[in-house]
Amino acid sequence: DDGDLRKPNPLLEFVPVSEQLDRTERIKNCQDPEFSKKLLVDYYFEKVQKLRFGVYDIDNKSAELSDDDFLGGMECTLGQIVSSSVFTRPLELKEGKPAGKGTITITAEEIKDTRVVNLEIQARNLDKKDFLGKSDPFLELYKQSDAGMWQLVYRSEVIKNNLSPCWRRFSVPLQTFCGGDLNKPIKVQCSDHDSDGSHDLIGVFETNLAQLQKAVDGCPVEFECIHPEKKQKKKSYKNSGIISIKSCKVGRLLFVVYLSLMAGIEPWSTTSSGNKTELVKYYRISPSHFFLLPFFPRDKLFPAFGFGAQVPPSWQVSHEFALNFNPDNPYCQGIQGIVDAYRQILPQIRLYGPTNFSPIINHVARFAAHSAQQRTASQYFVLLIITDGEITDLDQTRQAIVNASKLPMSIIIVGVGEADFKAMEFLDGDNGVLKSLTGEPAARDIVQFVPFRQFRNAPREALSQVVLAEVPKQLVSYYKLQGWPPVKLPEIKKM
Numbered sequence: 139d140d141g142d143l144r145k146p147n148p149l150l151e152f153v154p155v156s157e158q159l160d161r162t163e164r165i166k167n168c169q170d171p172e173f174s175k176k177l178l179v180d181y182y183f184e185k186v187q188k189l190r191f192g193v194y195d196i197d198n199k200s201a202e203l204s205d206d207d208f209l210g211g212m213e214c215t216l217g218q219i220v221s222s223s224v225f226t227r228p229l230e231l232k233e234g235k236p237a238g239k240g241t242i243t244i245t246a247e248e249i250k251d252t253r254v255v256n257l258e259i260q261a262r263n264l265d266k267k268d269f270l271g272k273s274d275p276f277l278e279l280y281k282q283s284d285a286g287m288w289q290l291v292y293r294s295e296v297i298k299n300n301l302s303p304c305w306r307r308f309s310v311p312l313q314t315f316c317g318g319d320l321n322k323p324i325k326v327q328c329s330d331h332d333s334d335g336s337h338d339l340i341g342v343f344e345t346n347l348a349q350l351q352k353a354v355d356g357c358p359v360e361f362e363c364i365h366p367e368k369k370q371k372k373k374s375y376k377n378s379g380i381i382s383i384k385s386c387k388v389g390r391l392l393f394v395v396y397l398s399l400m401a402g403i404e405p406w407s408t409t410s411s412g413n414k415t416e417l418v419k420y421y422r423i424s425p426s427h428f429f430l431l432p433f434f435p436r437d438k439l440f441p442a443f444g445f446g447a448q449v450p451p452s453w454q455v456s457h458e459f460a461l462n463f464n465p466d467n468p469y470c471q472g473i474q475g476i477v478d479a480y481r482q483i484l485p486q487i488r489l490y491g492p493t494n495f496s497p498i499i500n501h502v503a504r505f506a507a508h509s510a511q512q513r514t515a516s517q518y519f520v521l522l523i524i525t526d527g528e529i530t531d532l533d534q535t536r537q538a539i540v541n542a543s544k545l546p547m548s549i550i551i552v553g554v555g556e557a558d559f560k561a562m563e564f565l566d567g568d569n570g571v572l573k574s575l576t577g578e579p580a581a582r583d584i585v586q587f588v589p590f591r592q593f594r595n596a597p598r599e600a601l602s603q604v605v606l607a608e609v610p611k612q613l614v615s616y617y618k619l620q621g622w623p624p625v626k627l628p629e630i631k632k633m
Contacts, residue, residue, distance in 0.1 A: 145169055145208060145335060146195035159189075163293075164196045167335030174293035176314060179216060181248075185603050191242055192410070193229060211239030219246045219557070243466040245289065253312040255347065256387045259294075260304040264363065264379035267330035267338045271299045274331040275340060277381075281316055282323040291315055296331040312388060320348040328363050328383060341365045341378035353383040439469040442476045446496055448488040455490050457497035492530030495523065499538040499549065506545035518613050519547040526555035529562065533575045539565060540572065543580040544619070548612045552607055554590045562587040582615045583608070 145167040162173040179189070191214075195207040210229025219225050229240040261276060267273040276296040280288040292310050297303035316322040330338040341363030353359040362377035369375050392517050421582075445457035460468035461479040463486075470476045504523045509517045529535060539549065553559045565572060567583040586608045593601040 146207070147197060148209065149194050149196045149206075155245055165335075166333060172290050174290050176311070176533045181216060183218060187347070189214060189216055189219070191244070193240070193292055195243065210240050210242075216264065219250065220244075244371075247313055247317075254309045254389045255312055255315045255350075256309045256385070257350070258305075258384040258388065260302070260382050260384055261303040261328065261363070262380050262382065264301045264303075264328065265340050265365070266301065267340065268299075272301045273340065275297050275300065275303050276331050277305060278327045278329070279310070279315075280325040280327070282325070283312075286584050287384065288325055306625050308386075316347050320351075322345050324350070326361070328379070328381060339365060340382075343381065347386075347388075350383055350386040353386045354467065355385055357385045359386075366531055439471060440476060441468040442470045442479060443468060443498055443501065445479075445482065445485075445495075446489070446491060446493055448490045450486060453488065457494045458501045493525060493528060494531040495525075495529055496524065496531050496534035496538040499535065499542060502547060503538065503542045503545055506542065506547040516615065517546065519545075520609060521547060521549045522549045523549065525553060526557060527549065527558050528559070529565075532561055532564075535565065536572065537574045537576075537578075539585060540580045542545075542572040543572075543582050543584050545612075546616050547584065548609050549585045550609075551585065551587045552590055552605065553587065557589065562589075563607050581619060582612065583613055586612075 146169065147164055147166045149162055150169060159179070160177050165171040165173065174482045177185075190211060192203070192211040193209040194203050195209055197207070198205055208231070210231055212227045212229060213233070214225070214227065222244060224245055224357040226241055226243040229237040229242055231237045232333065261275065261373075264273055264275055274296050277292075277294040278290060279292040281291050283289050291314050292308060294305045294308065297305065308549040312318055316324065324347065325342060326338040326345065327342045332338065343361040343364060345361060358555070360380050360382045363379040363381050365375075365378045368378065442461040443458050444461050445459070446453065447456060447459070449456045449459045449463075461466070461483060462468060462470060463478065463483065470479050493537055502519055506519045509519070542549070542617065551562050553562055565585050566587040567580065567585055572580045572583070586605065588601070588605050590601070593604075
């Protein structure tokens with residue numbers, strides 16, 4: 139609100155940094171708009187996709203936004219949005235300059251199921267709301283969130299001066315409509331459209347997809363449209379009209395994958411001579427080292443382990459100790475939790491060589507083996523190893539990788555520092571199939587090695603893209619190895 143006595147006519151613009159992606163509908167005379175248009179964006183696992191959102195007050199029919207008032211905007215990445223169930227930021231006129239009290243809230247859902255709900259809806263005998271006419275009815279469909287809040291999933295067109303309207307056939311992604319849950323509450327609200335934005339409620343009812351699906355061509359399902367205040371005040375009140383679901387059909391398909399991240403960190407380098415250990419160097423780890431993980435939610439729980447140290451109280455050398463010193467619950471809260479745990483354990487341990495990878499690989503492989511025993515393609519593990527040392531158990535690591543190549547897991551190794559990483563490149567398998575010491579070949583390539591030093595002066599998203607580039611094809615190769623089709627969600631059947 140910039141002091142103008144009238145209400146704005148907001149429109150939301152979705153803009154990648156390089157080009158305009160899409161626009162919402164314009165909502166007239168409204169300071170708290172809820173846009174119904176959904177933006178579908180392809181999410182690239184290995185890339186950082188920057189987005190800019192702009193809100194404009196539209197006062198003319200020109201397609202050029204330069205002719206309209208800019209109310210504020212916000213920049214973020216697609217990864218930030220998909221990592222949050224609800225993403226809210228203040229609107230800014232420009233970076234660092236708030237637009238006032240305005241905020242923008244974005245909710246995002248992964249389309250795990252590409253089926254759509256196709257609906258045809260009509261009404262009859264709706265209440266008359268206009269003094270000099272009938273009503274200008276439109277529909278709004280809401281789903282109930284897990285927190286009990288109503289979220290707008292669709293808004294129909296307005297049909298002028300008609301008490302028995304028939305709205306256009308429309309489609310809503312099943313995921314958006316009800317999250318795939320046939321019994322999730324759906325609220326259907328019918329209102330009379332007013333140009334000043336003060337729409338009058340005609341009536342409302344609640345249902346679910348299971349009930350809606352009973353509607354087929356020639357056999358509609360009907361609901362009474364109820365105005366709560368009228369029902370409460372008038373004993374003779376029946377309804378404010380009938381909403382008829384002419385047809386409700388659900389299209390079919392497709393497929394979902396779950397990734398679990400586990401981290402192993404060796405943030406030091408040592409050389410050993412007998413019982414004497416000389417600390418050569420260690421690097422400081424920070425959240426920026428994890429910028430290469432845009433796919434994984436930053437507030438999720440991740441199991442994290444350290445290796446290459448003597449750990450209290452026994453002071454035995456360990457290559458798979460929980461970074462939070464809690465072996466029964468090695469999970470850290472998000473990326474920052476991993477960094478905090480790392481910093482806290484440094485003063486409490488004795489840095490000690492050598493650099494062994496096989497224990498941590500075998501540790502994660504046990505989780506993957508348990509998942510594989512379920513005989514479903516529902517979970518895939520990604521082990522991220524951050525190290526600045528040369529590998530000293532190469533033969534054991536080769537065998538561990540060959541064994542793990544039969545399991546639902548991938549291994550990403552990021553080498554930090556100036557050490558000789560030729561052994562890591564050998565494990566990568568890009569120059570030939572990796573074999574164990576006995577000659578057993580890996581069932582598939584599951585290792586990706588990236589030297590951090592090559593990306594010191596490169597954009598951070600370049601590191602992300604290279605690190606994650608092979609994970610999708612490695613995942614697909616595992617499912618092909620098992621002869622499993624993609625995961626299909628249960629068939630939605632009529633009740």
